[in-house]
Amino acid sequence: MNPVIVSPVLHPHILVLDDEPMILLDLEFAIEDIGCIPLAALNTTQALRHVENGCVTAAILDVSLGGGQTCECVARELAARGVPYILHTGDLDRMDEAVRQLGGKLVPKPTPASVVVSTMLEAAQQSRAPEPQ
Amino acid sequence: MPDDRTEQAFQIHDDSPARFRANHREDSFAGASGVLFEQAMAQTRMAICLCDPTQADIPIIFSNRAFRKLTGYDEGEILGRNCRFLQGPETDPAAVAKIRAALTAQEVVVVELVNYRKDGSRFWNALHLGPIYDDAGGLLYYFGSQWDVSEVRAARSEEQHAREMARELSHRMKNMFSVIGGIVNITGRSRGIEAEAREINERIQALGRAYETTLDDSSRGTVEIGQSIRAVVAPYDPAGNRIRLLGNGLRTNFGAVSVLGLTLHELATNALKYGALSGDEGTVDIDWQSDRLERDPTFRIDWIERGGPAVNIDEMRPITGTGTEIVDRLLRMSGGTIERGWDPRGLQVTVRLPLQVDRA
Structure with a gap:
């Protein structure tokens, strides 16, 4: 059987990080709806593995991941690679200052999954726009 | 001694x-x-x-x-x-x-x-x-x-503790509304009723937004009406120039939040489908104040649409549909009223609800 080669250019791979499986699944569906391929991660270890594979086109990151963990290390890694991401959070006030300083558009929870995904698309397009063609 | x-x-x-x-x-x-x-x-x-x-x-x-x-x-x-x-x-x-x-x-x-x-x-x-x-x-x-200052310090730390608890509660509540949204969407998909699921979700999320604003402030027994209104209608005005909020400062008991949230959601959805928010030009003014003409303490919300599609009064029929019916019945059960006025310039709605500020 030949390996199926999926081109990240033709099929953008979207990393979704959230410690809540139901939210993750909802976002996965919404990503498939727009013809992209979701890469789901319940924690930063899984998320970083996807990032290191180098195929992430854009990302939706939940900020607080339980147990005091935040998405900071993933956001940094994405920023270092120039991969656009948005922050999906239920706690804008308490959001970690370190994470806030990284930038990244904020989407408050609860927001319908389709809106979260379209916001991510806009952010991804904007980050690409200023580059010379 | x-x-x-x-x-x-x-x-x-x-x-x-x-x-x-x-x-x-x-x-x-x-x-x-x-x-x-x-x-x-x-x-x-x-x-x-x-x-x-x-x-x-x-x-x-x-x-x-x-x-x-x-x-x-x-x-x-x-x-x-x-x-x-x-x-x-x-x-x-x-x-x-x-x-x-x-x-x-x-x-x-x-x-x-x-x-x-x-x-x-x-x-x-x-x-x-x-x-x-x-x-x-x-x-x-x-x-x-x-x-x-022992007592002052104790009160200070108690207050801080209460604030932290309110924040944690707020965070969990928002997360819970997100999870509920996920469940409704996924169930809708698996049953092939995505449109219905979306409609249910929109109502739940409007309710979530209306409550959200009260959570950070949950040590108080009352909620600021304007904050709930702002949160509910915000997604219908992403650029922030179509909906004007005119009232301020008025507070009422928590009980009003769900009715208020669902009513405004219904008005905003209708405006988006048929009214002032359906085109590129129209605006909605929302005003709220205590209504001194009523015998019992009451507050009124005025919803005034302008610049939408031309309204031909002769052709206007009373709005029907499940959303409208739900709102009418909800308001009636809460001791409130709703009046819809047909002005050629646009829809005008006045909602009245009991104003309760008694402290438990």
Whole structure:
């Protein structure tokens, strides 16, 4: 059987990080709806593995991941690679200052999954726009 | 209590300021200001002491009645000792270092530190310390005032704890609304009723937004109506220039939040489908205020659409549809009313709801 080669250019791979499986699944569906391929991660270890594979086109990151963990290390890694991401959070006030300083558009929870995904698309397009063609 | 008589004597008359004055005729305690000092020191509830920086280890040379009352020590046990005799195991060395630095620099300092009474009980002391100079500018005394702020600190930490709990609650609630949204969407997909699921979700999310604003403020029994309105309608005006919010400040009980949230959601959805928000130009003004014309306390919300598609009054029929019906019945059950007016310039709606601000 030949390996199926999926081109990240033709099929953008979207990393979704959230410690809540139901939210993750909802976002996965919404990503498939727009013809992209979701890469789901319940924690930063899984998320970083996807990032290191180098195929992430854009990302939706939940900020607080339980147990005091935040998405900071993933956001940094994405920023270092120039991969656009948005922050999906239920706690804008308490959001970690370190994470806030990284930038990244904020989407408050609860927001319908389709809106979260379209916001991510806009952010991804904007980050690409200023580059010379 | 062995000191009972002495204590009573202090309350009637504290002669320590007078005795102190008698021994310090050389300085500013003479004359009218001296009498003032004597009376103020004897009467104030603020614990006060003076320390002598010209002597070794800066001993206390004067303490008023309030100081003795606060610390439980007699005058004889206080005079001649350095203030640090009030410190103990739980006193923060950093606070002590701050005091020492201020003394060296002859600066005023205010620190809160743990001190101990004669009976060993601890209290939080808000210590104010500063130099007093003579006419020639020479350092004469250190002035210290002590205030027991134990209760203030307890209230402060309790308040902070309540705030943190409210935040945590808010965070979990928002997360829960997100999860509920996920469940509804996924169930809708698996049953092939995505459109219905979306409609259910939109109502739930509107409710979530209306409640959200109340959570950060949940230590209060009431909610600010305007904050809930703003949160509910915000997604219908992403650029922030189509919906104008005119009211302010009015509060009511939590009970109104769900009705308010669902009503505004329904009005906004209709405006988006058929009304002022369906085109590129129209606007909606939302005003809210207490309605003084009503017999019972009532607040009214006015929803005024302008610049939408032309309204032909003759063609207008009363709005029907499940959303409208739900809102009408919800309002009726909550003791409220809704009136829809057909103005050629656009829809005008007035919603009235009982205004409740009674505290539990």
